[in-house]
Amino acid sequence: MAKIKSKEDYYLASQWTLMLRKLRKHQLARVSLLVLLVLYLMALFADFLGPYGLDEFDGLYRNSSPTKVHTTFNGERVGLHVYKLTKSINRETFEVSLVEDTSEYYKIKWFVHGTEYKILGLIPADLHLFGVSDTGSNGGTGAKIYLFGADSLGRDIFSRVLLGARISLTIPFASAIISFFLGIAIGSISGYFGGITDIIIQRIIEVIGAVPQIPLWMALSAAIPPGISTIKMYFYMTLILSFINWTGMARTVRGKFLSLKNEDYVMAARLSGVSTWKIIWKHLVPGFMSYLIVSMTLGIPGSIVGETSMSYLGLGIKSPATSWGVLLQEASSVTDVASHPHKLIPIIFVTITVLAFNFLGDGLRDAADPYK
């Protein structure tokens, strides 16, 4: 409380201000908030930050490990540069060896023009934060810079992680918001009216909780027409996820309603003729909004991990569109783990994101408690 300047300030502060203040005390939560902010910004500017696009294949760089960045060429300081690879295969042992061709170097350049994309899906652009020069010091071509290495089609994992974040960070978020509203609406009806309505809604929640998700996903991936855009695919997935996830929120809301609906202030409102919906929205819901937000925050990481499992089963987003789940699925073969461990780099992003959401949720929970 040291940071609160005066008592008056404290008493007049809105619930949100108080929460933010208390959030500061949870160090990890603050760090998490920052990390998430960075991740979302990275997703937003993925095209710019990543040097390559989603379908830039390169057979030469297939499964290559992260590109080494050098500073000296033949003992001379020539600035940051990379070498092109040369590939040789052994038909007896099936070994593929990729070695750097150190006969010439390719400079790393900042703000280069490359694959075209649209900023925020609107403004066409082709500027990338970094890249390698098209021609080498001896006039060769074809070097690439793959910070996280390449996947089995020679695509840049770094760019794909950034581009995949767009889907992996937003689908769970969007579906959490939809289930948030669904949950509040249905939960409040159930809790406020009680009786037969409540019983029916509770049974529906139980039923939905009992229905297996996998066949739903199977049916969905079969029902989606071929050749649809990623955006639409995205929309369907969000919808399905929210349909499954609202039940938890509804149970929470209902529980709160059961305990709050007989409070004096609600009674007073009712006696003075305030309409039912107004009571719900103006008087009841704000009373535990903070709890709901926390609950929502904590639901997101589960969905992120869930999406990776679905991708593992081959349901959901499909290559060349990408998500972190797709990237992990592509790295999930034993041979990849044994020979191309760099493909596991996307795990770090999933892990950090999930941890960050969890800690942020924890911090918010601590902060949301108005009695402390």
Added chain:
Amino acid sequence: MEENAKTIESPPGSEAKSGFGEAVSNFFKKDLVQYIIKRLLMFIPTLILISILVFFVIQLPPGDYVSSEIAALATEGELVDADYAAQLRADYGLDLPLWKQYVKWVKDIIWTPTNSAYFRLYNSHHNWKYSFAYKRDVWSVIKDRLGLTIGVTFIIMLFQYVVSLPIAVYASTHQYSVGDYISSIIGFLGTAIPNFILAIVLMYLSYKWTGNANVGLFSQEMLQNGVHLYNFGEFLKRMTIPIIVIGTSGTCGIIRSVRAQMLDEVARQYTLTARAKGVSEGKIIMKYCFRAAMNPTVSGLGGVLSSLFSGSTVTAMVLNMQIQGPVLYKALQNQDMYLAGAIVMIQAVLVVIGILLSDIALAFLDPRIRYSGGGR
């Protein structure tokens, strides 16, 4: 998410210190008994609804069992004529309208038909009907795995609580300390790393370090001779990876909910009072706060159980565990609908029982909760 929800919603019990005897007598109060009976009766419509939904959801993906069987044969090089498919569909009753198939299914679960013409071909001996893919009784397919599933689930749950409770208590009594952060990160890590990839990496590392990848729960020797005392050590060794992978994926939820509850309790009046009276800090934590904080945890047990039971399908597949999940997935894939239906129904019943048990447990532990007005 279920557990989180509970954490937040359930009011902490300031009367938690009320004696055990009181709780027992409370438990047998008439309204509680009535409540339980009412909830049990509610089972019937819920299960009917679930069975309808399950039956239709299972058949949502295109194709039916016959098409997948014929395709599987074609993959092996055996081509069958179109008549064969039609006959097979007729034999299995797959050519009937969906609602008739549903009625047949439910009827067969409830009682095994004898000589009625309608059920002529599915005669007497099939409980829960017939698995097309395994070509035998559904129950015989399930029962081998059911025991193992329950056993494995139990071991993993035990592990979850053993690991997560100390972390939670520590984290809550040392809030915002470095120890809080580190233990929480460790506790959360299992949830944060996707299970299937963790499983693959651990199996590979196991091979690298010990020369044995420990794929599956049983060595070949155990599969031939059964699990006995002398090879139980080997079984536990093989349980390590599943425990780490599935177990740690659930610790996060428990740690978070117990930690949150503990924090609430520590700030309560009675804690302050006890502390003022000079009760030792350890005793306060363990005897009062922890007990009170366990309420929602216990109430979440049912949910945890059922989610473990059904939620580890992908991991079980990756680790080659002979539990229900992979069988269910396979059955869903090749539309072996009676097998899939039976497994899903068993899981659904467990979920519903889990919810009921957790509600009852909550009522038992927290006497303030009222049973009137439906629901909780």
Added chain:
Amino acid sequence: MKKTVALFLALVMVFGLLACTSGTPSAGTPSSGTSASSETQTAPSSSSSAATGTTDNPAPEAQKNEVEEVDVNVSAYNESPILAEQVAAGKLPPVDERIPNQDNVFVETNDASGKALSIGTYGGIINQGPAGGSWGLSRPSLESIIRYNTDGTYYPNVIKAYEHSDDYTVWTFYLREGMRWSDGDDFNADDITFWYYMCHLNNFDSKKSWAALKESVNGEDAWAKLTKVDDYTVTWTFVNPKYPADFIMNGDFKWCWAPSHYLNDLVPDCEGYAWVENEYWPSTGLSEEQVLANAKAKGIDSATVKDLGKAVAYNSWNVAGVPQVNSFVLLSGTKDDPLCILERNPYFWKVDAAGNQLPYLDALHFNATSADGQDLLMFRSGDLDIIEVGMQDIASILSELGDKVEVHSYSSSNWGSYQITFNYTCKDPNYANLFANAAFREAMSICVDRGQVSELLTDGFLEPGQCAPAAGNWGYDSEWEQKWTEYDVAKAQQLFESCGLVKGSDGFYTFADGTPLLITFYEYDGLQDTSYPVLEKYFKAAGINCALKNFEVGAFDTEIDNNDWIAVMGPHTAIGGLSLYDRVAPFVPVQQAAEWYGDYGTWYGTNGAQGVEPTGDFAKLIEYYEEWRAIPDPADREQWAEKIYDLHKQNLWSLAYLKAEAKYVLIYSNVKNYATVLVDADLYQYANIAHYEVLYKAN
């Protein structure tokens, strides 16, 4: 080309007929198996001049496997110590009583590639991955009527010898006297008549449609008459000539026996499975309920007679307790168990060159797995001895295990990899007309840079190629293999325009009438998910808009059968194969099977009741096929096969982008006698050609 064809046919087919001219039938002297009787015993007397399957025919040396000479000495039999113990304990009769005498026993001397086998030691287990589908357990264990070598030659296997009358209307099978079922019961002519009349003709095995025993008489389907001549001789009599390609070489016709002593109370006489009149077996008079109850008493759980029949009279190796003639048998459990064990058949009727009863191994273990990659880990751990691997997985295992393992390969009979095919019977005439135009197919083929595709998908291991027979296989033609394989987008676009396609404002072609062109490739089980993005990039760059849709394999086949599709990437039943003798359906539209002929196949398969009547070159395929079937002389028949291949070469109904990938098997080096180079084909029953009965584990 003609020369190749001639050589091959001479090789695959002729030997039997050449032997015919000698007039003295002899029992087989196959490259990898010898009936000990061959030198000493003359064949059973027969009214007709007989031809017996042998390989000692003057086939051209270049095409033939080199068969290493082996000294055979089977004057006395040895057996596994485990069996010897059981004999000593009185649980099993002595080995001499269990297997045929020297005149009738099968002596296995060479592997399928002609290499001499080493004499093995008894004991040990071979661990493999999951048993798989209904044929999984049969691959390493099934013993069929005849058996092939990798060069296409074949020899009698379960039967001791066969012959046919001059006019090919009567075929005689000679059985091995003293041969027994795996439960010790005699194996004799009654088991053949029982199978034919009580299991096959009443459709109990669901396979009455087998072409090998069926013919057309006055436009009606008719079936052979089977006669028991004596306990070890049966004859099949047809009205019309029945040529080898349609009979003994027919890939479906793998067996013609069933254990009468075991199955007798499982065969019903009821609607759908009515008793077929014959002089050998009376009706069982059993109802459906009774046979299902009898089956239950034997531990076989079936819901319907159809399931029961297919289980016990067709894929019977999957049912514990059903006696077999195979090398390894299932004694308990099912193929779906976590550990499925096939045990040595103690009555197995083959011996090695030193008279040791086969198989050497005590058992084959099949370990269930539930996800890809588990077998790779289990192999590394030493839990599995043999696994099938993809090319990309070999290097990392070899680098870890070194000399402890070996790579064996099965050369592929596929016509190229990364195939696409189009629906020539598409319901939308726009698409059907477009696909019918060879220029369109050529354009789709040349708009892809095969060199890059090879680098991207296989690191350059698979070379660019076309949908054509692979080098070394029958009908190989280098010109065909390189047809339409150059990379030329400009030419492709010209060709697209010559097909009447018009480029729209979005850069994609539309039909002349302005309707958008979208080629939706169907795939199954996500198998093309990796390769599709690469090909898509080339198609789209050339102006062809395309998409991919995935199905579970069953749903995929349903879509194809319903003719609701436009194009397929990675067909389920791909075009072509080893040769016309392998399976006909992938070559010619004769049944609802392969994607590339869409509904044309249905038309022939249903005698014109359904499907679309083939026209043009599709009709010619059928015409040539009919000719091919009806010619007894293989040298004459060859020209028709050649014509069929020529049509394929002209049309390229399916396109492929790279050459076919071989199948690779990794095995631990202590497993011996596994041939180094094999051929992967349905005709050879895939892994069956590895001859598991002769594998052994060196210490």
